Amino acid sequence: MTKLAVSFLLPVTLILGQTTPPPAAAEAKKTATIEGVVINETTKEPLRRVEVGLRGSGTSGMAVIGNNPNYSAVTDAAGKFRIENIEPGVYRVQNRKAGYVPSRTVQGFSPHWLKLAAAESLKDLRYALLPQAVVTGRVLDDEGEPVQGVTVSCMRPLSRRGFPRMYSGGQAQTNDRGEYRVVGLESGKYYVQANIQRMMLTGAAPVSTTTAGEHKTALLSTYYPNALDSAHATRVEARPGLEISSQDITLRREKVFNVSGTALDVDGSPAKQSIVTLVQDDEVFANEVITGSGVDEKGKFTLGDVRPGRYTLALSREDGQSHRSTQSSITVGDADLTRVLLQLPPTLEAKGMIALEGADKKDFDFKIWVNASPADWSPFGGAGCQAKPDGSFTLSQLTPGRYTVNANIANGYVQSIQVGSEDVFGKEVDAATLAVAGIRIVLRLDAAKVAGSVEIPEDRKAHVNAPTVVFVPADARLRSGGRFMTIELDQTNRFDLQGVRPGDYLAFAFEDFEYGAFEEPEVFAAVESQATKVTLGRNESKELTLKILPWPAQFADRLQ
């Protein structure tokens, strides 16, 4: 799960397997029909010319890859749509119209997942879109002249397990008058940054200059209205349908210095195929790369136009399946920083074996992907490998540090991960321990199943249409690594989970739900006591009816 950073953004269960392609056109199968209306959520008026698309999927609640719908129609002047000749199957409804963004309101609207049976006809579907927010303004240099070709991004921090990450809500380039216009924004508070790095320099006003006898200065990436870091930036609050204009950014011109030095491999030779990146120590923009440079054949690197401040300097080398790196904290003062030495650390190798328990090994394919992910979710480091047919595997070139080990298996589950005498499944473990003690991964195939529905009170039935069901391991240490399983229900109000690791779970059903926020410990703590507890034994199938829960009121602002 080296790439978990991506997968945990999606409301997907990781154990459900691959998305199956939409059903191919079959003959003599009775097709389904849907019809309904799309409205403007703000004005409640019908929306014309909305593209209503159906994107096929294998199972309700699964991520939909790609953008092109399998079926589509355009709403008429009354906001109405009708799609016929739909092959039975599970579909995700995507409503799109230029100038509008998806609505996150579920109450009073139809589910976005539809399970269509043969000859089924769904009428009176009701969807909404929200008018987009727009932020416009100009980017000016220190002499008040417009700057062309600057990328302006509207970004907002969203917290994931305590690690803030920046999400771009939209970006735009300045034109010859220095004007930008960022559209398609959802409501929220955004940092608006003019990024000078991606500026196209051709024929533009001077970016960096040296006045005779003085320090070199350079125009730097600047936050609205005139801030070098997020702490001094003014956030812009975007609201649906609102155009916030005149958000002019005046680029800062500051004294800048060079950071240079030598990058070495573990054996003291110049670090080949490596890059050096400078990351700003900014509270909000934690992992933002300020600048980067390659390493020459003598191991030398130079980063230009760096303003005074504290940074993390990282040397990383991508080499096939391994990614080695080292980091160093530096402080740039009122002078060039030279002779910085970075050296890649020695790497470790951990050998292991996969064992199958409670099933015949003869027909089992051990070509399972095993990986060690950095415990701090750092994008650097980590290793992965595929096990050999005999179950043996080797995680090579592990950078020293803390890791979580996992294996992906489609039809079974990981029973335990033995390192020495300890089971480290869901736990952090030191790379050195892995290397010394070795790894034994025990798999079992007798996974559990859980299916059911959500009980919606009579008086709420007209309002609640698409509950989200969440399964969380009861053992807190097993919750890391994206092991929250979420299922957005379709109009049949049923869920069906297979391949579940036996154990104790907490089950929830929400009408309003935000995956990232739910993972935050304080949000989870607020609802934990209301969970339905369920214990799943080996090969067990359970039927469950869940009560709908309100999203904790004190965290209402965490809903997007």
Added chain:
Amino acid sequence: MAHSRLLRTLAFSLALLPCLAQAPSGARIEGIVVDSISGAPVRRAVVQLRAGNSGPALSVESADYADVTGPDGAFHFERVPPGSYSLSYARSGYLTPHSSTGFSARSFRAAAGESITGLRYGLVPQAIVSGRVIDDEGDSVEGAQVTLIAYRYTAGVRRLAQMSEAGTTNDRGEYRIARVPAGKYLLQASLDRLPPGSALIAAARTPGGPLATYGSTFYPGVTDPARALRVELHAGQELAGTDIPLQRTTMVRVSGRLIGPDGTPMSRAMLMLASAQGRLPTGFGAPSDEAGNFVLKNVRSGSYILNATSNDGRSLSVPLDVGSSDLSGFIAQASPPLPLRGSATVQDAGHGFNLAACGVSMRMADTGATAGTVRPKGDGSFSFESLPQGRYLTDVFCGGMGAYVQSITVGGEEVRGRDFELVAASSGVRIALRTDSATLSGTVETPDGAAVQPQRQGHPSVVLIPADARLLGVETVAPAAVSAKNSFDFAGLRPGEYLAVAFDDIDAAQLQDPEFLAALEPLGTRVNLLPGGTQTVTLKWNAWPAGN
């Protein structure tokens, strides 16, 4: 005088700083950057020096020295180590013509202790065009690509070509294209890259009935480039309000078969439609199958040229008219190739003139592609074994032998500078050469009568244009470079009247544009070259007419 702000990259500054310290007798270079149209100083222009003959710097970072002009447009460099340099200058809001790097360049040598002053460089202000793209229901169209298209001459063939970066419409349907050189353009809004969620795309997917959808549309709202309006942009002009309402048209299905010139199917060929007017690529295309069959699912009605090329190198190009209903069974077949014979003779004396040293080429009039080149035998006869049927232009080269083409006839009709139709019944080509050609030589001077200096005016060329308007853009004389001594020479010229013009820099494509050539009259000097005569002329130097 501006404060000099020296700007340089780290790599070069490390290398050059010791040189600067040791060479107090370096060169001094100073000058001014002005607006070519108004003559006013241009402030904050970036002027760069790059050592060697490697051309202008690709960016500020790769320049050895850079200065920024002050409010008076002035720049200066001091203590520049002796050597060859390329000087370039640029400013946002101004064009940088004839340069792929975005900087106009001048190259020169700087000697130790030399003071090069009084340099004056002109920048042509950009033109800007802006407007909206809306659909037939009046809604803004987001994500349409608007491009400026102009007729350009390639290999003597006039065709439409994209002349600018695309301006993408925003959520309000607005586009804005900057950095446009002065000229006459067609504006095209294309929908090839519409963002997801565009109902325009969805319209194309609705099943049942003939498909009516939007397609590429030209200003002021027509789908046929022949009916499009040309907008004229002057240097520095901002033309707003050029709105393009998209037209919804019926898309039909076109199917048929591709058959090669030899009568066998063209299997696995790539088929593309170009507009009949201006040969603009349309984006309609499909591959043919093993049997040469093709299907174009959604084609807009209109007049096209169907071009197809198969992997084995066979190609065909036939006209295709698409009406408002499906077209099936269209057979696109290239006619079988034909032979062509001819002879060349030298009209005057011909004392020992070696016709076998000449070359005769047949150039296809519709594409500009050369279909074949042969050398005549000693008796002047020549033959092309197989040429695709079509219209041809005849090119004759007798380079360096002082001969010129007096006439080219096919079936008694004069075709010099004109195309003729090659059909099965075509009679031979007769080429009449003469050796009493004329020569023209001379010198170039600046408007104030001084000699040309490369660091000031670049490397001038002289252009010779036939005075006969019918030959404009058809019969071309290769431009002559002006030597270091400011002289130039043309030899082997056909006697007659010409216009001679000297320029700092030239754009070869424009030299094939009759409209452009006709407009050069006021800049040049008329010369009348007599048979066997030699003439000398002094020409005034001109800046290439980038603006008007």
